[in-house]
Amino acid sequence: MSLNQGATKLRRALEDPNGFVVAPGVYDGLSARLALAAGFDALYMTGAGTAASVHGQADLGICTLNDMRNNAEMLANLSPSTPLIADADTGYGGPIMVARTTEQYARSGVAGFHIEDQVQTKRCGHLSGKLLVDTTTYTTRIRAAVQARQRLGSDIVIIARTDALQGQGYEESLARLRAARDAGADVGFLEGISSREEAKQAVQDLAPWPLLLNMVEHGSTPSITAAEAREMGFRIIIYPFATIGPALVAMREGLEKLKRDGIPGLDKEITPQMLFRVCGLDESVKLDADAGGVAFDGGVDLRKT
Numbered sequence: 001m002s003l004n005q006g007a008t009k010l011r012r013a014l015e016d017p018n019g020f021v022v023a024p025g026v027y028d029g030l031s032a033r034l035a036l037a038a039g040f041d042a043l044y045m046t047g048a049g050t051a052a053s054v055h056g057q058a059d060l061g062i063c064t065l066n067d068m069r070n071n072a073e074m075l076a077n078l079s080p081s082t083p084l085i086a087d088a089d090t091g092y093g094g095p096i097m098v099a100r101t102t103e104q105y106a107r108s109g110v111a112g113f114h115i116e117d118q119v120q121t122k123r124c125g126h127l128s129g130k131l132l133v134d135t136t137t138y139t140t141r142i143r144a145a146v147q148a149r150q151r152l153g154s155d156i157v158i159i160a161r162t163d164a165l166q167g168q169g170y171e172e173s174l175a176r177l178r179a180a181r182d183a184g185a186d187v188g189f190l191e192g193i194s195s196r197e198e199a200k201q202a203v204q205d206l207a208p209w210p211l212l213l214n215m216v217e218h219g220s221t222p223s224i225t226a227a228e229a230r231e232m233g234f235r236i237i238i239y240p241f242a243t244i245g246p247a248l249v250a251m252r253e254g255l256e257k258l259k260r261d262g263i264p265g266l267d268k269e270i271t272p273q274m275l276f277r278v279c280g281l282d283e284s285v286k287l288d289a290d291a292g293g294v295a296f297d298g299g300v301d302l303r304k305t
């Protein structure tokens, strides 16, 4: 069996003409556990969510390779057979760093990652004023990733993202994606698609090269469902804010309630056991018992039913 099952699975899904990958954004262990429990068969590690949760910072190129790799490694290994697509921003430096990023992501169990053509002081693709590197620098990043993948003999999927649409227009964006494809990228990612027509056009213009749709709601892109994206011909859809969006609202409301009432007033179903069960409590207890451990012989539930 391949060492990186997720990467092999993702690559096979892209080779299958009917394969379509739906990956909700996750940013920490709990959000990933919940996405897995909900039955998603792929995950997306959002860089914006990682910056927000690990550092409490905006998506402005603050996360380093180590921050991203650490988070990705934890997420990818909660369910190694479930592909994790991870944000790799600009690749974190020149070709040497991009190669290092590729190697570290591959060894960490990441199934695929995207690298973009923004400058190092990057920003979220749905903010204005983005600055880009030239096409030669961009393709050098992509080539460094492809060559690193080949040296490793890894199935890790390399996704080329361009942020050129906002400042340089559609034709320049397509030229950049074609250059990335020619440099060996497996999938294209046109960031900040601004209409359904543009989305369909990009799929057609780059066919049969697989394209990823970044479904950031209330950003530059209209709301497109998974079924619509599939119909348009996209092969992967990611929803970066799928878990951090609801978490943000729920946490804010919960904290306002606590401030007001002096008690969180949680739903009855929220017990310590319930939280820990979401996070693999029963599997861990079984693992201990299978090894001959007796620590949990008495169980962990306060009230036995």
Ligand SMILES: C[C@](O)(C(=O)O)[C@H](CC(=O)O)C(=O)O
Pocket (backbone or CB within 6 Å): 025, 045, 046, 047, 048, 049, 059, 087, 123, 124, 125, 126, 191, 214, 216, 219, 240
């Ligand atoms: C996909 C993305 O890179 C991410 O970090 O999840 C972001 C999402 C966002 O901040 O809106 C991006 O599109 O740049």
